[in-house]
Amino acid sequence: MFVKTLKAENFRNLERIELEPSEGVNIIYGENAQGKTNLLELIWLFTGFKSFRGAKDSELVRFGEDFSKTEAEFFDGRRVQKAQLVIVKKRKATLNGVEQSSPSALSAEFSAVVFSPAHLSLIKDGPAERRKFLDLALCQLSRSYQSALYSYNKILSQRARLLKDIYMRPSLEDTLDVWDEKLAEFAVFLIDKRRKYVEILSEHSKAVYEGISSGKESLKVSYSQGDFEINRKEDFVKRLRALRKEDILAGSTSVGPHRDDIKVEIDGMAARTFGSQGQQRSAAIALKLAEAEIIKEISGKSPIILLDDVLSELDISRQDYILRCLGDRQTFITCCDPYSILRSCGGKTFYVENGTLTEKSRFDIEVKPPPQCEDREI
């Protein structure tokens, strides 16, 4: 899929923009704090999800203004659709002129994958970040996962409350059995979906990483449940029983999908602990590009790729592979210096200055002068 036209009014520092992006690679360049990431954030919001920067809706409206209005015309693989987002305090979405009950309704029509420097936490941080990645990816693909996750989290917090009550009044312990059964039902559903997803993710990310590292390193990704692997409801209930005393003392549930992780290894070693900066960045990008590949496989729609300042810190061969890999997908890449990217891709180039976008032809962009050569006497 691709965005045909994009308009925005009073979105962050983008006072008024209108652009017709390329169906291929779009380079958004400019100095720091000019509005490059704001533009990616704007495109991302048409997925119906919240800002990838964790911003509240009201923070997206340009300072001093009452509302922001944005519009995207996009081709979803079959037809052209039009989505609008109006933000006053909250986002309100309209699709083809019909107001939607929630912006999340857009997720069925518009899909994108975003990589920003904050996504390095996918490799560098603890398991919570990787669970968030898994949950977000699966929620984009499956409504049943979305509702099972909601139910699981609700039961989990009810169980935690009950565990604390039992600590004060041990006679309540019998009531826990019903909750354990319910929790187990959703837990095994989530684990099964996650495991299948990680299997496919592993295949795709391995292939991408091999390309990024020119075949020199290998990436392995696997779902990890710690010491006990649980696949069946009965086993999950048994495990909860075995840990019940500890759970009552802690006032929380110590096993389940909310404690699981994705193991990411480069050449057999934990990427989090032993990976170099470039390796960690490459692994995070490989996971994100694999995510895009899976969305395409399952939904038949190639998601829009948003890459916020990803190429810095990577050597030329890694950069080249990623740019080649993007192939025929619509991509938006932000950077401060466009020269290195222009080397290997076509598409369109936009210069951002103080919230204003100007399309530049390749020839407009001043060619960097060659390094000064010293005159040598022969």
Ligand SMILES: Nc1ncnc2c1ncn2[C@@H]1O[C@H](COP(=O)(O)OP(=O)(O)OP(=O)(O)O)[C@@H](O)[C@H]1O
């Ligand atoms: N609600 C808002 N109204 C007006 N301006 C805003 C709003 N929110 C953020 N900004 C401004 O937008 C500017 C540009 O932000 P953005 O993150 O897009 O910069 P950038 O071009 O990606 O810079 P960098 O290269 O440093 O990442 C910031 O200076 C910020 O103060």
Ligand SMILES: [Mg+2]
């Ligand atoms: Mg930025």
